[in-house]
Amino acid sequence: MDRTAWDERYASKDYLWTVEPNRFVQQHVAQLTPGTAIDLATGEGRNAVWLAGRDGR
Ligand SMILES: C[S@@+](CC[C@H](N)C(=O)[O-])C[C@H]1O[C@@H](n2cnc3c(N)ncnc32)[C@H](O)[C@@H]1O
Known part of the structure; x- marks a missing residue:
């Protein structure tokens, strides 16, 4: 595509x-362990939102 x-x-x-x-x-x-992440090809962002919610700071 x-x-x-x-x-x-x-x-x-x-x-x-x-x-x-x-x-x-x-x-x-x-x-x-939660840390820094980058979500490539995030689409609608569902994985990025979930990852951000795991922020261990
Ligand atoms: C099947 S969707 C998956 C979306 C997301 N990872 C998820 O799990 O909900 C594929 C995604 O890859 C992106 N994509 C496809 N080819 C790409 C490219 N060459 N460079 C960057 N993003 C790309 C599309 O825009 C789309 O957001």
Whole structure:
């Protein structure tokens, strides 16, 4: 898919995915100590929001 196709896809609904983080992200990150993270290709940001909520500061 090119960027136009992604933009069109995300423009079609409020949420394309659930608002819950991806289960594989949750599974693999849950065991890590909260710190600094970058979420590439974040889509609607569900994983980034979850990661930010784990801030250990
Ligand atoms: C299947 S969605 C996954 C979104 C998010 N990671 C999630 O789990 O909800 C793929 C994402 O990758 C982005 N993407 C696709 N190709 C990309 C590229 N070449 N550079 C940066 N982002 C890209 C899309 O814009 C989209 O946000």
